[in-house]
Amino acid sequence: MVLNQGNGHWVIATTLLAAILLSIVPMPLWAQWGRPAIVAMVLIYWVIALPEHVGIGVAWMVGLLQDIVAGTPLGQNALALAVLAYLALILYQRLRMFTPLQQAIVVFVLIGLNQLLCHWVQTLTGTISPNLLFLLPALISALLWPVLSAFLRLLRRNYYVN
C-alpha cells in the first residue's frame, strides 16, 4: 500500500512534467495558435480522478513551473491553473458520471476560461491579442480530451495510482 502510494505520486508528477515539456515543443507556424492546453488537461484529469491528492496547491506549483519554463509573467499560469483546479474540484463528482462527450464539453468551457485568464494577465503586461484565436486551444483540447483521458486512465490502472 505504502509502495503504491509512492508509485502513484511519481506517475502524477511524471505526467505533469511531460505535459509541461509538450507545452514548449516547437510547433509549425500554421499550427501555432492551436496548441492544446495539455498541462491544464492533465491537471483536470488528475483532479477528477484523485481530488484528495491533486488540488489547488499542486495546480499552483505546476503553474509556477510552467511560467518559469515558458517565460510567461510569473504567476500567470499559476493563477489560471489554480482557478481551473478549484472549478474541477467543485465539479469532480458530476464529471465522473459524465460520458466522454459531456466531459469534453465541460473541458471546453474550463480550458476556455483558463485561456481567458491567461490572456487577461497578458493584457495587464502589455500583450494584447488582435483576435479571438487564443481561444482555439479550448476547442482542440476538448477534441483531444477523450483520447488523453483514456490514456491517463490506462496509466492510472496499470500503475495502481490511488
Added chain:
Amino acid sequence: MYGGQRFEWFQQANAKLSIVATPFYWLADIPSKISGWGKSTIRSREILIKDNDRLSAETTLLKAQVQKLASLEAENVRLRELLNSSAILDDSVLVAEIIGVSPDPLHHQIIINKGESDGLYVGQPVIDALGLMGQVIGVGPLQSRVLLITDTSHALPVQVNRNGLRSVAEGVGLYHQLILQHVAATTDIKVGDLLVSSGLGQRFPVGYPVATVTEVIVDPGQSFATVKASPSALLNRSRHVLLVFSHRREEVDNGAQSG
C-alpha cells in the same frame, strides 16, 4: 505578475530561475537535433561534392569582398578620426544556437543556449547572417531569452540606407512584417529601400540591415504614410544566431561612471 514589470530584482530572479527550464528545453530540442544530425550525416557523395564546390566559390567571392571591406573600413576609421567621432565599427560576436521558441504565438521570443557564463547582458543585440534579429531580455545561467524585432512590444530606430532618413520600425506580431511609425506622406521612401539600424537608441550598433520596404501606402486623408517592411533576418528559420558584443556600450558605461 506586476512585480515582474516593476522591480528589477524580480526580473533578475526570474532569469536565474530559468535554470529550471534548461532541461525542459534540452529535451524538447532533441527531435530537431536528431533531424539535424541526420541531415548532416546521411548525405550522398554528389551533394557533398556539389556543396563543397559551391562553398569554395562562395569563400573566394567573400574573400574578395572582404579585401575591399578592409580598405573601406580603414578609410572609414580615418574619416571618423577626422570628424572626432568616437564610434568604433569593430564588433565581436559569439555564435549561439536556438534551443527553443516561445510557445505563445503572441510572444515573439526565442531561447538560446548561451547565458551569464558567456558574458551575455540584457539589451545585447542579436543578429543572424542576413540582418538584425532582436535583443536579449533575460540572461539565465545557461540560457537566455531573446525578444525578436517583430514582437508587438518591440520598436527600434532605423534609417533608410539610401538617404539616411530616420524612422522607428515597430513589430506587429507577424514574422514577415514591420511597420514604420509616423512617416510623413511626402517622405522620400520607396519600395525596395533597405532599412539599417541607426544606433540612435544606444542599444543596437549602427549599420546592421533590419528590413526591406515592401509597401508604401499614401492615403491623402491621413497625415502619415503607412510603410510596411519585411525583416532581413530569417526570424523563424534560423538555427544559429550571433550575439554582438558592442564595444561602444562599454565606452558609454565608462563614460556614465566617470561622469
